[in-house]
Amino acid sequence: MSIAGRKVETVDAESKVEESPQDHRMELRLWLRLLTCANMIETEIRRRMRACFDTTLPRFDMMAQLERSPDGLLLGELSRRMMVSNGNVTGLVDRLVQEGLIDRQISPTDRRAARVRLTEDGRATFAKMAKAHSDWIAELLADMPARDQDVLLQRLGSLKSSVQSATGGAIPEPRRRGKT
Amino acid sequence: MSIAGRKVETVDAESKVEESPQDHRMELRLWLRLLTCANMIETEIRRRMRACFDTTLPRFDMMAQLERSPDGLLLGELSRRMMVSNGNVTGLVDRLVQEGLIDRQISPTDRRAARVRLTEDGRATFAKMAKAHSDWIAELLADMPARDQDVLLQRLGSLKSSVQSATGGAIPEPRRRGKT
DNA sequence: GGAAGATGTTTTAGCCTTAAACTATTTTCC
DNA sequence: GGAAAATAGTTTAAGGCTAAAACATCTTCC
Numbered sequence: 001m002s003i004a005g006r007k008v009e010t011v012d013a014e015s016k017v018e019e020s021p022q023d024h025r026m027e028l029r030l031w032l033r034l035l036t037c038a039n040m041i042e043t044e045i046r047r048r049m050r051a052c053f054d055t056t057l058p059r060f061d062m063m064a065q066l067e068r069s070p071d072g073l074l075l076g077e078l079s080r081r082m083m084v085s086n087g088n089v090t091g092l093v094d095r096l097v098q099e100g101l102i103d104r105q106i107s108p109t110d111r112r113a114a115r116v117r118l119t120e121d122g123r124a125t126f127a128k129m130a131k132a133h134s135d136w137i138a139e140l141l142a143d144m145p146a147r148d149q150d151v152l153l154q155r156l157g158s159l160k161s162s163v164q165s166a167t168g169g170a171i172p173e174p175r176r177r178g179k180t
Numbered sequence: 181m182s183i184a185g186r187k188v189e190t191v192d193a194e195s196k197v198e199e200s201p202q203d204h205r206m207e208l209r210l211w212l213r214l215l216t217c218a219n220m221i222e223t224e225i226r227r228r229m230r231a232c233f234d235t236t237l238p239r240f241d242m243m244a245q246l247e248r249s250p251d252g253l254l255l256g257e258l259s260r261r262m263m264v265s266n267g268n269v270t271g272l273v274d275r276l277v278q279e280g281l282i283d284r285q286i287s288p289t290d291r292r293a294a295r296v297r298l299t300e301d302g303r304a305t306f307a308k309m310a311k312a313h314s315d316w317i318a319e320l321l322a323d324m325p326a327r328d329q330d331v332l333l334q335r336l337g338s339l340k341s342s343v344q345s346a347t348g349g350a351i352p353e354p355r356r357r358g359k360t
Numbered sequence: 361g362g363a364a365g366a367t368g369t370t371t372t373a374g375c376c377t378t379a380a381a382c383t384a385t386t387t388t389c390c
Numbered sequence: 391g392g393a394a395a396a397t398a399g400t401t402t403a404a405g406g407c408t409a410a411a412a413c414a415t416c417t418t419c420c
């Protein structure tokens with residue numbers, strides 16, 4: 001157990017810790033720093049996506065999902081994979097269709113369902129964006145030793161497990177982005 | 181140097197690595213996992229804030245800033261500290277004033293400027309929210325060994341440095357939240 | 361066959377966010 | 391003193407996000 005950065009040995013099975021209110025300083029600090037890192041990177045990537053390709057992260061994210069499914073996806077499936085609401089997907093799809101990057105067609109077998117997939121143009125455009133995205137991330141992490149990266153990845157795995165077990169795993173990996 | 185999870189020894193000072201296009205798999209994976217963790221936690225905290233206090237993270241964030249400044253803050257100062265735009269602050273302040281949690285008064289010496297501060301009610305309400313917030317974070321991290329938390333904090337520091345040096349430090353810690 | 365429930369999508373309503381335009385006030389500087 | 395520039399804040403326009411309700415279309419099961 002660690003409180004306010006100092007190690008505290010648990011003296012017995014019914015430690016006082018449970019009785020006195022804790023401030024959880026260590027945990028808060030960790031969360032704040034995690035949030036800061038994620039926001040720094042996200043802000044920068046968003047800015048570059050806008051500047052270089054005049055697009056947004058959610059749009060890029062959607063294209064990344066579609067790129068992995070050449071046969072296209074139903075909107076609901078897309079929604080699940082992106083971890084965003086259905087309504088959100090509708091708007092993003094509208095936008096990408098309008099730009100000619102994806103096309104949408106009603107399923108012949110189920111008239112409720114719509115399937116979307118990348119167009120030729122969309123696939124080519126995505127390839128360029130994915131390359132740039134990948135390079136940008138590498139650039140931002142360039143000053144971090146590879147060894148530290150390995151360690152960080154491991155510990156984030158541990159964090160992820162902890163959060164999943166605390167939330168009943170009900171939140172399955174919200175919104176991944178640009179996985180190529 | 182590590183590529184795709186395997187260690188690769190640099191054979192000489194002018195390694196081929198620089199010439200051939202890389203996929204930066206390791207960096208991408210790290211970024212995706214970081215984003216997943218941040219989003220999982222943020223989503224859950226947002227949900228609970230809504231459910232328990234019928235408020236939002238930005239509102240909580242604003243109250244946290246004000247709590248640290250008993251004499252109140254000018255809107256511009258608030259905007260700088262929260263790292264959001266001026267217009268954004270206007271809307272949030274309107275909402276909190278309307279709920280009676282903060283009050284806003286025009287500066288007597290400069291009629292352009294407005295100073296906002298927590299009301300008594302606001303201070304009491306914030307105390308409850310901050311306690312819950314802190315407990316929630318601790319709960320989400322509960323399954324992670326304290327040792328891992330320490331390591332994670334260190335490595336995130338390393339990451340932060342890398343990103344800052346890559347972006348010229350131009351992005352000064354976007355939006356911290358609920359720092360109590 | 362038809363009601364009930366499940367499933368897929370869209371709509372609605374409400375926040376948050378930035379950038380840019382705008383108002384009002386204060387400062388600067390001739 | 392008074393015009394020009396700087397500053398503080400608000401408003402507006404455009405986008406993105408979410409949850410929940412509404413709508414449409416299958417599937418199930420009597």
